[in-house]
Amino acid sequence: MPTSLTTVLERLFDDAGVFPPASLPMAEALQAHARARRSSHAQLVGPFLCPLARLEELDACVAAGVPRPAELSIVAYRGEPQWRKLSIRPGVVQVEAPLGVTLPPETLRVRRYLELPPNGDVEPAVEAVHRAGARAKLRCGGQTPDTIPSLERVAQTLVACADRKLPMKATAGLHHAFRRRNNLGVVEHGFVNLLAASSAAVAGADADHLVQILDTGESSGGGLLGRIDKHSRALLTSIGTCSIDEPISELQALGAL
16 A cells, blocks of 8 residues: 555545535534544545535634634535625635536635536536636535436546546545445445546546446455555545545545555
8 A cells, every 4th residue: 555645635525514415513514624623634634615605604603612614615506696705704715616607706816616517518518617717526426326427427527637637526425435335225436436547547548447447346446545646636636525534434444544
């Protein structure tokens, strides 16, 4: 196992504790984030993700004594023209919105992610993100099988972003290291698979090869850890997860931490 793996995993996991399926109350999510940033694995924890519409709730919690996150990512949806709030919030380091949403000029000072649509051709969507001067965001999971992108779609997205040297993040459904079937019978993507496939994409692998990496399950997935390197993070900048503890626990079980 590479001795540099911990460095490669640094600040990988964006904290989405207020989002489903965890859906923690704001105060509880903020307290959990503060604990994670004080833990022995604090270096793996990225920004706290907050919906744009809940910024006042976050502020109220902070006013009541809950620690304010040092770094904040604002997640917006269509039909939310409340961007003025960004300029008065300390600690905002990135903004996330669906592709097609016009981001205000002040967001040019932070990282900007535009979420790719779940359907349609991958190439034009990635090119649109590239032209917008933003980074790509890929949703990898959901509560039902139809909300989870196919292996082929994930592979195509990785290739399209790697071809353009376009950084991307992934979110949703990436609690576990390797591809697996959950308790509901839904097959989920693994974050180790995704990291290994990202490195291969940067090295020029085609989509068919990436599908093989993404389709590797836990029984034969140990070798994928050795394929995670600095090139993985050159493409895959972060992973949004509503549970920081789960992926860290799995990495510990694998001896990766």
